[in-house]
Amino acid sequence: LAKTTQPISMDSYEGQEVNITCSHNNIATNDYITWYQQFPSQGPRFIIQGYKTKVTNEVASLFIPADRKSSTLSLPRVSLSDTAVYYCLVGGYTGFQKLVFGTGTRLLVSP
Amino acid sequence: NAGVTQTPKFQVLKTGQSMTLQCAQDMNHNSMYWYRQDPGMGLRLIYYSASEGTTDKGEVPNGYNVSRLNKREFSLRLESAAPSQTSVYFCASVRANTGELFFGEGSRLTVL
Numbered sequence: 302l303a304k305t306t307q308p309i310s311m312d313s314y315e316g317q318e319v320n321i322t323c324s325h326n327n328i329a330t331n332d333y334i335t336w337y338q339q340f341p342s343q344g345p346r347f348i349i350q351g352y353k354t355k356v357t358n359e360v361a362s363l364f365i366p367a368d369r370k371s372s373t374l375s376l377p378r379v380s381l382s383d384t385a386v387y388y389c390l391v392g393g394y395t396g397f398q399k400l401v402f403g404t405g406t407r408l409l410v411s412p
Numbered sequence: 413n414a415g416v417t418q419t420p421k422f423q424v425l426k427t428g429q430s431m432t433l434q435c436a437q438d439m440n441h442n443s444m445y446w447y448r449q450d451p452g453m454g455l456r457l458i459y460y461s462a463s464e465g466t467t468d469k470g471e472v473p474n475g476y477n478v479s480r481l482n483k484r485e486f487s488l489r490l491e492s493a494a495p496s497q498t499s500v501y502f503c504a505s506v507r508a509n510t511g512e513l514f515f516g517e518g519s520r521l522t523v524l
Contacts, residue, residue: 333511335511335512337513343517343518344416344502344504344517345455345502347512347513350510350511350512386454390513392511393511398462399457399460399468399470400457400460400513401457401470401471402447402457404454
């Protein structure tokens with residue numbers, strides 16, 4: 302079961318790029334890395350997922366080095382609405398396993 | 413397509429009372445999960461069900477029981493509620509071919 306470590310909190314300003322790093326030293330060969338965003342009083346929602354190298358979608362990029370022991374979520378040009386808690390989750394594709402969240406990173410975006 | 417539906421959304425209990433939180437998903441997912449989230453904290457896994465007919469303990473199973481009634485439904489029961497169980501409870505299911513979790517809106521439980 303891969304344990305994840307993230308910074309507790311980060312601060313940014315509107316229009317800046319934000320990079321949040323997650324450490325997962327004991328990631329297994331068949332584990333994927335998935336990032337979720339959670340707003341107050343809501344359940345987390347999927348942002349992006351990757352296995353290795355770089356993945357990009359319309360809202361974020363995910364960078365994974367060759368050893369896969371860490372990953373970095375990159376949010377380009379953040380806005381106030383990106384203020385949320387961000388979680389990285391490491392687990393297999395099948396879902397047939399415990400999916401345990403880490404502490405998450407509380408991102409605060411200011412004007 | 414409703415996704416993951418949880419009931420009730422809010423509940424107040426007295427210490428020692430029992431109740432069941434209901435969860436249903438209409439996405440034909442095999443695996444389902446129950447998490448709790450205390451104020452200002454992260455999500456902690458209570459129980460999960462990898463497939464219909466199976467359940468397993470998560471990080472914080474004490475004081476809870478679960479039932480995987482069928483592929484769609486996964487319920488969480490508190491037999492004797494305690495103030496320490498005051499929390500928001502989230503149910504989730506997993507899309508098998510991507511591992512993506514889909515969450516319900518949460519059930520806010522207060523135990524007095």
